[in-house]
Amino acid sequence: MSSTTTVQRPRTPVGEQLAGGRSGTIDDANAVLRVAIIGNPNTGKTTLFNALTGLRQRVGNFAGVTVERVEGHFRTPDGRRVAVLDLPGSYSLSAGSPDEKIALDVLLGHDVDRWSPQVVLVVVDAAHLDRNLFLTSQVMELGIPVVVALNQFDVAQEDGLVIDVPELIHELGVSVVPTVAKRGEGIETVKRALEIAAGLPAPARRFTLPGVAEGILAPLVGRLVGSGMLPSAARMEALRLLAATRAEPHVLGQTELLREVGEAVTALQGAGFAPHRLESEVRYAWISGVTERTVTSTSVTGSDRSHRIDTVILHRVWGPLIFLALMALVFQSVFTWAQPFIEAIEWGVARGGELVAGWMPAGDLRGLVVDGVFAGVGSVLVFLPQIAILFAFIGLLEQSGYMARAAFLMDRVMRKVGLHGKSFIPMLSGYACAVPGIMATRTIEDPKDRLATIMVVPLMSCSARLPVYTLLIGSFVPPVVYFAGVGLQGLTMLGMYLLGTLAALGAAAIFKRTLLKGPVRPMILELPGYRWPSLHSLAVSVAQRCRLFLRRAGTVILSLSIVLWAMATYPRTAVDATLPEEAQQEQQLANSLLGRVGHAIEPAVRPLGYDWKIGVSIAASFAAREVFVSTMGTIYGVGDRGDEAVALGQRLRAERNPTTGAPTYTTLVAVGLMVFYVFALMCISTVAVTVREAGGGRVGWQWAGLQFGYMLALAYGAAWIVYRGGLALGLGG
Incomplete structure (x- = not known):
């Protein structure tokens, strides 16, 4: 050979x-x-x-x-x-x-x-x-x-x-x-x-059913043609109706058509055919003949290679461990590899703000540009390298064929909670964004499985949560490295993603045992061969995500930063001139419209260890989760304690309670806040797409309302348990 x-x-x-x-x-x-x-x-x-x-x-x-x-x-x-x-x-x-x-x-x-x-x-x-x-x-x-x-x-x-x-x-x-x-x-x-x-006739049909079967099918095809279908479409529809395991919704009200379908099924069974397999058996018999005459194989190298890899990747024990190790490596890389680029962007934003402040005369316009635009939008832009690295890894895993294996590994878990194995594919998409993840549920045939998946996809940690996680982890979790370059920061990030995934599985189990009861259906999944990823396609995919992130930063986040700056600046009130400058700025901020709204919210979030600044930032982030970071950036930009630009993380670590002098933000508060964002549905776009995909109208709004409500309750309860439990264990205050 x-x-x-x-x-x-x-x-x-x-x-x-x-x-x-x-x-x-x-x-x-x-x-x-x-x-x-x-x-x-x-x-x-x-x-x-x-x-x-x-x-x-x-x-x-x-x-x-x-x-x-x-x-x-x-x-x-x-x-x-x-x-x-x-x-x-x-x-x-x-x-x-x-x-x-x-x-x-x-x-x-x-x-x-x-x-x-x-x-x-x-x-x-x-x-x-x-x-x-x-x-x-x-x-x-x-x-x-x-x-x-x-x-x-x-x-x-x-x-x-x-x-x-x-x-x-x-x-x-x-x-x-x-x-x-x-x-x-x-x-x-x-x-x-x-x-x-375009100038040629349509191809002729290349296979036919056995003569007896064609004769049985003919009256049903004729009836469908009489209803207005083209003959070719009518024949396909007839075969589809015969193969259906249950009556099609559009046929349920047509008594005559249902009767004729039933008669055709009975006649085919009497002639020795299995109606639900008839089309597939005949087509595959024809296909087998075609491939025998057109395809020859001289080697099985490719399939052997994929099979050898799969014996390890899909192993019952090693498979999940490899998956977790890969995810830990990805999240640690988000911190380690991105750090030089983050520092460069932070330096650029800070120097840009200082240059603009030097060029522009003192006044509200300079405050808007420096404290609103640079502080608000700039605090989000610094996370662009981490988003690019995360999506580069996801793209590599997708294009190589590994992500399909991950779905296969999770099928056993999905079945235990009552979900179809296909549900894991939209849930994986939810790691990028819940909106396309919810739309990807269209691949799920069963409406109850599909709706259950829609209700839990937003619990998967999307890219909009990444700026929140990285700000808090980078500021309050020490960069301790344990083994193979994986450290506490990467493991903390992995923990947030796993927590969201486990919560999604738990919520799905509850939905499938209560509101959306139904049988568990097996998953048939095609595993593509392992392929070397296309660097061009990978670069295009990452560039798309970065453009989307920058577009949001230049539209939603910019607009909200301007509004929040105005709320944090006005109305101007008299402050005690005998106070130090830092205290005067804090008093002005507290008396502003944003401060008043924040203090109104504070009683609701104080049990979680949050102050009014976190409370108002959470409220603002309903438009988009990353707005939390820009809101904090705007607040601390308006309340800047000097002319020297300081990164937002440093400001959070330096913040002190004016009464006790203790740190306002601790590791315990940061962990509780991350847990809140793991569970909370702080995304208006996700609510809108849930309304549409859950049926639209009143029904869609009911499901979207239930989704928002249970996720908010879960977020509040989990954050309360983390904070109060941590205090009880003496882990911080």
Whole structure:
């Protein structure tokens, strides 16, 4: 056997050899060509979309990355404008989950925006052609021209696969273009193939059911056609109804249709067929024949390598330990690697404030710029390096294929609390942001499982909590290093993330045993092969997150910093001139509008060990959690004790109780405050998306209200226990 392998390219250009060997002509060359992209998860579909359009989508190795409508544009080599829609990753068109329903509605022309594709680009994984052709075969029956992008061609070569592309074109009857999307290979050929396919007829159906089964199915298809469906769509809908384990909601009120479905099921069973397996068995039999004639394997190197790694990574004992060790390393790196960059940004913000203060005349405008903008926004900007490092690690783990393994490891735990294993994928997304995490629950078929997941995703520590954690850990947790570079600061950060995860699992168990009772369903998860991450995709992903963070800093945080500065500055009141300057500033701040609001809040937060400054910062952070940091920065900027710029963490450590002289903020207070933020739902965007995803209207608001209420109660109770328990143990005051 040869030690080298090759993957064959088409023997003639794809623009010339198409379905049936015909060349296509362009219909209405001046019109915008509408193209929908669909494919299984982990095929590189979104990477291909990015390569075609130049837009940037997050690239990951698990289902649920693309759940929103994303549309882009490009021009073909001949200059025709193309509008391309990136559909959610789907394994089939059975519409078992909300994201699969989105894909099916668009392809059938039922999209609410009436966006009907003229060509469908199906992205398949060349290394797993047998699994990917199921969806391809379904799309080919919809009466729409199809182009197949045979993506990850390089991976197929590494795995020792030889694919006869011309023979595959013959078998499918559609254009097949080998691509390596992450390197841009084959992209121009795809554009040309799409343009040509628009002038070709839709592909013919490539497989049929046994004659008896087709005869039984015909009356049901005829009824659906009579209701207004296209014949191709009606046949697929009929197969879907036969395979359904329970009556579809849109069919429940149609007595005649329900009767005909029941009669068809009975007839098929009488003929010796299993209705729920009929379509899949026939399709996979056809697919098996196609792959036997088009794919040969000369090596199993790739699969063997992944299997050997998985024996360790997925081990019942070593797997979870490796996961925890990786997370500890990530969080320690957030502190260790980011520190030089943080110090540089702190220096830049401080020097910038001093320069502006020197240029501008004394007065309110200078106070606004220096104490409001620089102190408020600057106190948040210093955490940009840590956010970049965190998302770089997350991107590495996603693109390498490890995150899918983490979901597999957690499936056993998820089942014990009553959740579907798929719930862990949105929960993982919640580490970045709860909003896309909640939207990623659309991959969950069961509505009760989906709602239970929505209710607990915000407990996962998102990136907006990171500035709060890092400010408090960096200020009050000593940088003690224990082993392998992992120290107390990194372990404290890991503890906050684990605490949120455990709370989410506990809350899910309660929901699934009370309001959202239901059976626990098994999870079927595709584990992608291990891959070297694309540095370009990783850089784009990190840059996206950094831009989002900077945009929030330049809009929400800037606006709130200005408002908070005004509240901390006005009204100006007379102060005791005999007091030291520091005491005069403190008195002015206490008499300001912000101080009055803070003192009104203080009785509610004093049992937790917080003063009015923390109380008002918590209240302000409902807009966005990181506003807590900017609010504290604004408060201490207005109450600055001198001309020398001092980092916010140093000011917090130096703060003293004016009555007792004891430190206002201690390690115990800091830990209690972090615990509060682990549990509290301080994010208006999350509330809004919960309302929408939980059903909208009154029902959506009820679930969102319950979510906000139970999380706030949990936050207050946990922070109280930490603070009061710590005092009882003599850990600080």
